[in-house]
Each structure stands twice: as C-alpha cells, then as structure tokens.
Amino acid sequence: MTNSRQSNEPPRLNSVAEFFAQALAIEVEATERYGLLADQMEVHNNKEIAAIFRKMALIEAEHRNEIARRAGDALVAGRPASFSWTGPDGPEAIDCEGVHYLMTPRRALTLARFNEERAVKYFEAIAAAAIDPQIAAFAADMAADERNHVVWVDQWLEQIAPDEPGWDEDPDPPVHSE
Amino acid sequence: MMKSPSEASLSIVLTGSGGAGVMTAGQILLDAATNCGLYGFMTRSTGPQIRGGEAAAMIRLSSKPVQSPGDRFDILLALDFENLQRFADELPLDSASLIIADPAAGEMPGFLSNTGAAIGLVPMSKLAKGVKGGRIAMVALGILARLICLPEAAIIAAVAASIGRKKPEALAASEAAVLLGASAAPDVAVPKLPLPGAPEQGRWSITGNEATGFGALKGGVKFVAGYPITPATEILEWMAHALPKCGGVLVQAEDELASINMIMGASYGGAPSLTATAGPGLSLMIESLGLAVASEIPVLVVDVMRSGPSTGIATKSEQSDLNIAVYGLHGDAPHVVTAPLSVGDCLLTAQWSVHLAETLQTPVIMLSDQSLGQARVVIDRPEDVAFPTKRLAPEAPGAGNERYAATESGISPMAIPGFPGGQYTADGLTHNTRGTPSSQAKDHVGQLDKRQRKLDAFDFGAHWAEIDGEGELAVLTWGSTSEPLREAVAAARAGGIKVKLIALRLIAPTQPALLAAALEGVKRVLVIEQNHTGQFWRYLRAHYDLPNEVIPIHCPGPLPIRPGEAFAHIQEGARA
Amino acid sequence: MNMIPNVGKAFVPADYKSAVKPVWCPGCGDHSVLISFQRALAELAFPPEQVAIISGIGCSSRIPAYTNCYGFHGVHGRSLALATGLKVARPDLTVLVASGDGDGFSIGGNHFLHACRRNIDLTYVVMDNRIYGMTKGQPSPTTEPDWDTAIAPGGTGLSPFHPLVIALASGANFIARGFAGDIGGCAKLIVDAVRTPGFSFVQILSPCVTFRDDQQKGWKNLVHAAIVPETDDPSRAARRLMTDDGFNTGVLYRGNRKPYQPMPLAHHTPSHLETEFAI
Secondary structure, three states, X not given: OOOOOOOOOOOOOOOHHHHHHHHHHHHHHHHHHHHHHHHHHHHOOOHHHHHHHXXXXXXXXXXXXXXXXXXXXXXXXXXXXXXXOOOOOOOOOOOOOOOOOOOOHHHHHHHHHHXXXXXXXXXXXXXXXXXXXXXXXXXXXXXXXXXXXXXXXXHHHHOOOOOOOOOOOOOOOOOOOO | OOOOOOOOEEEEEEEEOOOOOHHHHHHHHHHHHHHOOOEEEEEEEEOOOOOOOOEEEEEEEXXXXXOOOOOOOOEEEEOOOOOHHHHHHHOOOXXXXXXXXXXXXXXXXXXXXXXXXXXXXXXXXXXXXOOOOOOHHHHHHHHHHHHOOOOHHHHHHHHHHHHHOOOHHHHHHHHHHHHHHHHHOOOOOOOOOOOOOOOOXXXXXXXXXXXXXXXXXXXXXXXXXXXXXXXXXXXXXXXXXXXXXXXXXXXXXXXXXXHHHHHHHHHHOOOOEEEEEOHHHHHHHHHHHHHHHHHOOOEEEEEEEOEOOOOOXXXXXXXXXXXXXXXXXXXXXXXXXXXXOOOOHHHXXXXXXXXXXXXXXXXXXXXXXXXXXXXXXXXXXXXXXXOOOOOOOOOOOOOOOOOOOOOOOOOOOOOOOOOOOOOOEEEOOOEOOOOOXXXXXXXXXXXXXXXXXXXXXXXXXXXXXXXXXXXXEEEEEEHHHHHHHHHHHHHHHHOOOOEEEEEEOEEEOOOHHHHHHHOOOOOEEEEEEOOOOOHHHHHHHHHOOOOOEEEXXXXXXXXXOOHHHHHHHHHHHHOO | XXXXXXXXXXXXXXXXXXXXXXXXXXXXXXXXXXHHHHHHHHHHOOOHHHEEEEEOOOOHHHHHHHEOOEEEEOOOOOHHHXXXXXXXXXXXXXXXXXXXXXXXXXXXXXHHHHHHHHOOOOEEEEEEOOOEOOOOOEOOOOOOOOOOOOOOOOOOOOOOOOHHHHHHHHOOOEEEEEEOOOHHXXXXXXXXXXXXXXXXXXXXXXXXXXXXHHHHOOHHHHOEEOOOOOEOOHHHHHHHHHOOOOOEEEEEEEOOOXXXXXXXXXXXXXXXXXXXXXO
C-alpha cells in the first residue's frame, strides 16, 4: 500500500475507452466528494461553505456529463467501466481532513483549487506519456478543462477577503449526544 | 392432617453422602414405580460439594398425577447420617412415619429421633459388603421395594436400564444386593399404594427444564445462546443436543451479556431465539432487553428463579424475580412476562411464550423456577397445542416499507436481512417510523404509544390464567405455587369449603378486564406467593382492582411451599 | 487509479450509501472509512440487502444508518455478540461489524477475545481514534498513558491496549491495520478481510478532529506500509506485533484456521424427540 493518499503517477492506459472510463470515474468521484462535504457543512450549519461545495459539485457534475457525451460509444452504459474500487483516490478527491466545521470560504476554495491543480498535472502527465495520439489529445483537453476550473476558482478567491484570526474559535464546548 | 381427596400418595426420601449414589437410586425407584403404573414427582437436595456431598432424593408416588411435594414423608431411608442436619427443615416426619437407618451409621441425630417416627434398623452397609461389588444404595432399594410392595423385578429392570449398558458385571452385583435388601426389610406396616399395572400409552417422565426446552422447540426456536448458571443449565444442555436435530444451533456464550445479544442478532436475522438463565444472569441482561423492546426484536428469556438476592441459594427455589422481570428495564419499556404453573406446564408456557414473542415482536421473560426446573414428574402425555405463529413480514419487496409504522395493532412489518428493499437499521436510539434516530417529541411519544398499543390491543386468549371453581373465597397466585395450591384447594373443597383458584400464567401486560371477570362474586382473596416482600401482591395492588378483603401470604424460599400449609391458610380464610 | 478493465461489476459505491447525512464532525476520519466501506462493498459486488452492518455505541458505531445495508445499532460493547448470533443463524449473509476503540476494547473487550477464539466468519472494523469521542474526550484503552484529560489528570499511566497482539493471541485469523486517510487502501483491506474466511480484524486509525487534532493530524506522515511481507506464522507475527510502532499498515497476519459455523445435524420436527420422554 502506498504512503497514505493518492498516487500521483498516471496510470497506463491502453485504449481510448479506458481513458474515458478513467476520466469519468475521476469526475464522478469528485462530484460525490464535493456533495459529501456539502452535506457535512449543512449538517453543521455552515451554509456558506455548503453552498460553495454544492457549486463545486455542480461544476464537476457538468464536467462529468460532458465527458460522458464525448466518450459516446466508447463507454458502456454511461457508467465507468469497472476497475477496482480499491485503488487509490483520484486526483480530485478532497481529503476528508483539511475541512473544519467553521472553515471559511477562502479555506474551502483553497482546498478546491489545490485539487483542481492536481487534476491539471495528472492529465498533463497522461498527455505527455500517452503513446496513442488520440489519448494524448483527449488528455490535453481534460487538462485544459481543469485549468479553466483553476482560473475560475482563482477569480472567486479574489473576491474574498482574507481570513480573520480566530476564525476557528467556538465559544461553546463540544457536546455529546449519546 | 390434610387428606387429599385424590388417591393417597406415598412420599419417600432417600438420604446419604460420600458417593453412595442416592440420586441414581432415587431415579431408579421412580422409574420402577412408574413402570408399574404409578405417577410420580421427584426433587433433590444436595450439599455444596461438587462430589461426595450429602444428598437427598425425595420421591412422591401416587395413582393419580402429582406435580407438587407432599406435606410429609412416609418413609425416610438414611444410608448414613453425615451432615444430614443440613436437610432438617426439608424432612417433615411424624409419628406415622418410618425411618430406616443403619446401626453402623452411629447415633441418630436428635431432629430425627424427636419426630416420634417408628425406627427400623437394617445393617445395610454390612449386607452390601456381603455381596461382591454390592452397593449400599442397591440394598436400600430392595428394602424400599419390599416396604411399598413394588416387585423386586421392577427395581432390577430399572437398575439394568440405568447402569446395565455401561457395566454388565455391576448388574449381577446390584441384583443380588437388591434381593438381599428386600429380604432384610423390616416388617412394618406402611401405607400401600395399589399398583395399576404397566401404564397405557402416553406417559412421560420429564423435568421442568426439559419441558421448557421441548416447548420452545415446538414453538419454533432455531437458535439458542446461553451461559451456564444454576438452575438453568439443563435447559441449555438439553437444547444443545436436541436443537441441531431440528434445524437449529446452540452456541455457548462467554457471558450473559453475550447471550442476550447473540439471540437478538439471530432473531434480527429471522430465527426465533431463546436463552435461559437465573436471577443474576437476568440482571446482566437487563440493558439489552431494553434494546430488544426499543428495536422490537422478538426473544424469549427463560429465568429459572432461585433464592435471592444476589448469589443467594443457587439450588433452592423462590419467586422473587417478579419485580425485576416486570419493572427492571430503564425507561418505559413494556414487554411480556409469563410464568409456567407446573412442571408439565413448562412445555405449554414455553411454546406459548415463543408465540407471543414472535407475534408481538418483543422480548418475553418466562419466570420458571428451581422447584419446577429441576423437579421430575411422571405425567400423562400432554395434548398437542398449535399456535398460529407468524412474524409479520412486509408484503412486497421495497414496498415503501416502514419498519416501525404506527399501525392500528401496533405491530409493524419486520423485514429480514436478504429481503430486497427492506433495509433498515434497528436501533436502541429513539427513532421515527422509519427507524431513523429522532429526538422529536412526536416520534418519541408515537413509538411509545405504538409499543404500548401492540400489547394492549392483543388478545392473549384463555392461556392467560387457569381459573377453577366458584366461591366468595378465592386463592390468587402465579407460577410454581399453583400446583401445591391446587392440591390445597381440592382438599378444602373435599372438606366443604367453596373456594376459587386463579393462577396467572401471564404476569405482564396486565389484564384488568379478565381478572375483574374472574373475581366477580369474590369477597375475600388470599394472595399466596414464595418471596419475602409480597412482590405479586404489591403488583396486583398497583395495577388491579381487588376485593375488599385481601390476605397476602408471602414466604420466601428456601423451603418448598407444601399443600398442607396452604390448606391451613384457606381454612383460616374461610372463617368468616 | 487502478486501471484493470473488468466489465460487469453490478454496483457502484453510491449504491451502498443511504440518504442519511452523517453527523460526524467535518474532518473526522470516519467519513473516509464510510467511503472505504462503500468502495469495498462495490468491489465485492454484494447486493446491499445481503449485507448486515452491526455496531455498538460511539461515533464510529453510527455507520450502519449511513449505509443502504441492513443494520443493527446495538448497545455499548456488544456488537460482536449481536453479529455472532446473526451470522450463526444466517450464514448466507455477509456480516460486518463496526466499532471504536472504547466500544470495542473497553466494555467490548471480553467479547473481542471470544470472537477471535470463535473464529466465526465476520469482518470486524474498529475505527481507533484513541479517545472516547462521543462522551467528550475521556481516555480509551488505546490512549497514550501520559495524555491529560479531565477524568484522568496527567494521563492514565496505564499501558495502552494492543488490539492486534490480543487478536493474534486469541486466535483471530486475519489481522490488518489501515489508515482512514488512505481510502483505497482501507477499501482493499476490507475486501481482503471479507474474502478471508473466519474472523478478520481490521484496525483503522481514524483521527479525531475535535478532541485529538493536534496529536493526530500528523498521523498521515507516520503511517507506512509494513516493510516486511505479511506472515502466516503466529510466532513471527507475535514478535513483529509486540515491537510494532503502531503505524505499520497492511495485512500483518493471515492464518488458515477453519471458520466456526455450527450447523444443524438434521431437520426433524420436534415431535420426533418425544421418545426421549415417553415411558
């Protein structure tokens, strides 16, 4: 097993179908992961961040649908072709740590940006290593998509004030429910 | 002295120590008598030693079924006097009794010689030594057979059945010792019982614990987990060999906490389940019983009550777990409590209890006790009873199934793992109709109402009590006291006293309307039970309307309740 | 991501998630463990109704309601007993047990020993955060002896419980450790554990963001794959586990004990047994 998180090495892809399956799986996972984080934030009454993660989930969902369209017949039944669910996380999967119930919009977006950056590098690496020119082209497309995401997040970040110190202070102590 | 209106019975007690084989001999005597057509009832008392301790086998024989100890012993045969003092209170003897003893045993203890009983001395140990491989207990059996006019052949056949297969050479020695004993029996008049001859088809020799296990099996139990505890262990051991023959399995658990949880797990998976324990074990299970109530999981917990509190007297009976069975769970946690009324009734009550647990999706605590569990009776084969037991299941896969729906009956469909679309999480946390944890008032109250309603709305039928006779005087009792009271009531009626007997098999939930009907016309009621604080009497006062005159009679263990004592109370109660 | 094309997998991880939103603190390792469960079950491709998840009380024990499988959220410390009863009565089901270090090793300690001995085909996942989280931060059996709490000022001074050593000594057939942050890795361990017959024990180090964040946020840098291959030799495993730094991950012991599954001998009706009593 690798040292904790994701391996950033690109996988070996032998066909376009495999590539799209891979790409689709990444987006599905990213969508689900942002959705989970939004749920967590809603449950903990941090509506502002919940909204941010919902928006990210929506973007990833759109990206996922787009990829499904591009893949077309290359994929079976619009679902990722099966691979092992027990492989390492994809590049866009946010670590469940690094979130905090009082996290600020700046922190949430910084987290998202970090993952989008990782996705860029991931697809760039595939593009560089691919032997099949089709795969290289598709990978380059994906990398470009992800770069757009980074730009978009950066624009959002610019509109947000820096975090105040004490952002994570809660005057109430923890309570127990059982 | 009370004379039972039924045919006379004969009570014999055989005592001895140090590996003399008193228990085996008692069993052989019972077997021989029953093969000659007599009914019987047998209990045993022992010292605390695991082996070699003092022991007493008490056998009551009659030409009609008996399921209670008598008031006195006609014959005591003591192989020796070692530590016999321990049983002094359990050996009522009088001037009409006969004590057979061995002169080699030394001076007879005062508590025996002071009874005024006739004494017959037989040199039993010397006689036994005169036969190669002879045992003193076999000599004793020969003496008893001759005294009560049981054919020696019946004894010898019973000996053969008991030990013959294991040790054929011991058989010859035993036979010789039996005959020697018979010939040495003192020539003393002893009440005789007419021997009806070999029984017609359909009699059983069974203990209360075996009957409990068999009843549970007939009720459909398929999984048992349990932890050994006196006096319940025999239920587990019987089930261990019987259950796998009927499609079930038994697991010995590491403690009672594991037992109750294992049976809940199995029941959650669809298997009707049971555990058996005693007071201390029931105390350990209380938290998890609450889980069974809250998550609506059917289970049967048999509590074979013993003298308490705490470790108490493991080998003696008492009816002192009523409070914990009814009130022990924290929170408002209504559930079912039943109590068998005799050794034989353990079968019906266990079978019925499984039916109630499965139908009502709730735990049932069955309050048996040591006086039933470890007593052996010879009875007519009980009638087969069938209950239409069916655990309510969802009708269609994935049919928007709400596990804890607030139905009119209070019983909601229970999906079993494997049933598609029925997935839910059973939970002790307060939950809504779908099982999702909730702290909302409407869900808490709604589920409390539902679980109460399912008991209130249920028709428990005729089995809730045995009600017999008419009169302005009634005897009200529950569980194991019912049999001695039945005999006492019969004697009272034979003496001209009109008295009604009401014996509750269903302790919880209460049945106010049914008891009111039973008490119609009753002006005075004796409430009789075997515990120190009058638990049943106080329970009745709390939940039922009783006639103006209530006479509570409560006496704790360790001594058995005898018909004669109860008869005296009834006579007292009849004096207007 | 592993790219072995393997068409025909019937389920995706989302199929195993219920609509109930977890109430765990954001940042809790248990969120990741839930995803590992989902991914493991998708890999195993069991229909959700064929899986039962049994738990006790504690933060980790909330997990059954967050899945779409059959679940039983029992009382504190007794999940293994519930699960044992269920699996013995229903060998056809896949039974997973979820617990925490308090529920599993303190009040549940006795049942842990005997579950390892009994070797019933169960998979036991303990989310270990070295704290009683739900009751606001008391030391658990795996807490370090010098960790200060209100209930044990200055630390307990007690030797921490070694669950993997205890499991080995008690007869567990499969012993593994994972780290919640490695979701794929934990999923892989769970798959392996389920596929291995007998009692499989997986300790997942799952940081508590609320009560142990300072000490445990560095766990991701401390965990490391065991540098020695897994063993089936109990004495070798014993030596390794006794000197383990607590952060070795992977399958640390894999035995070959036959699982315990008592089965009925026959399927007679009960009246068949009457002859025992008939005179």
